[in-house]
Amino acid sequence: MSTRTLIAALACTAAVQVPVAHAADDPGALIACGTTEADRTTSRTEALTRSQSWLDARVPYSQQACHENEHGSYRTDCSGYVSLAWGLTHSRTTTTLRDVATEVPRADLRPGDALVASHHAALFVRWADDAKLEPVVREQTGPDGEPPVERTWTAQTAGAYTPVRYYKVTEQ
Template sequence: MTTRTATAAVLACAALLTSPAAPTAFADAPDALQACGAYTEDRSTSREEALARTRTWLEAHVPYSQRACHENEHGSYRTDCSGFVSLAWGLDRSRPTSGLGEVSREIPREELMPGDALNSPGHVALFVRWEDGARTRPVVREHTGPDGEPVVERAWSPETAARYTPIRYDRIVG
């Protein structure tokens, strides 16, 4: 293990311990990310389908890893946060968080709908619903690690949510 890799691993673990939705140090380092399936194009995906696709990983307790793939009836995607959103949206491959802007656009927070995402440098989560009527506590599905931890569904605090940019997949329908 190189010093650079060891340092990045320590930073990733420290970030995960300080916040349940903290970015990981490897999330945008393409040389550190596992390549998985590749498909001919990004698919059009309904909001219901995005939630159903991610439910399969939630129910299967797919373990987090930036160096592993999980394959099921929906394809083969990297088992980290951006691979999880790539699966949800039916993208042509697992993209890093920085690559999600190529297939999505920023939206106002009040327009978040199931199947949209909350993105920040190094971490992304799929929006499921609002936990509260004031729309301050989003319920998300996310893959945060550390290695081996499964996908979770949970409500974020308003403070955590404020650190993320709402985005909408360009080919989401319904």
Template sequence: MKTLITVVTAVLACTTAIPAAAQVAAGEIAACGTYGADRTTSRSEAQARAQSWIDERAAYGQGRCHSNRYGSYRSDCSGFVSMAWGLGVSRNTSSLGEVSVQINRADLQPGDVLNRSSHAALFIRWADAARTQPVVREHTGPNGAAPVERTWSAQTASAYTPIRYRNIAEG
């Protein structure tokens, strides 16, 4: 039960409106990178960027930043999406809407995102022919957990809004 509460708490914590710098402890700030303008990123590049954090086992934590060749981003769900898309700062789940547009679920393509107020995950592909079970890459708690690729149930997926980064490049 304690593990379930920890996971739920970590997922819900993704809603906190944290700016580019994430608060670590009272009075302390973890300075994640700021890169100016949001970049244009191809679908395959967004997937490769996300895979880099999986390969590196980037530790989850809203008070942490993870740095690699793609920059330094807050290591939570929205920071993970921000890094995959190549955004200028680590956004939160609410502000991802400022750089994206809502799309129809049937139009989801690799590099799009399934988003709701408490969590965001990068869409990779459909696991089933009926297009109800998405395969996603996501970064969620508990603290210290690495991002993963997994298949969501149709019920889980239905609770999320499909969005597309405005600067996503086809190909």
């Protein structure tokens, strides 16, 4: 197995919900999927609508590909998926998503916020429980070819992620 194939197989593997290392020189970060001249102001409803478009189209996971639809062109990995939902100028990486977001208290997560770690990112949809421990997320997961999913994370899985809010999100 080549290093490139191994990286793609390990990246964004929340399907098994265990942390994996993202290579610092992630080859997917080099894929240029350009969309807009500036990061857009996006409402929470729009973020969910934009993310739903990839669920409906069953966009296959890849760090080497872009997917284009009415919302723009984005890399088809986990951070590209969050970039699509937020309407960013281009596909960010799991590390650089924090450059356009602010950390928020976990209990304050709202639809369209995200949960990020060095190895994965997912869009927050809602809480599955009243205790606000188990988030329902939408995520583009690997390995190669898997479509995005909406699922409930355990409290343990969610605890390994930092909750963040896009800096240009509106409450609409």
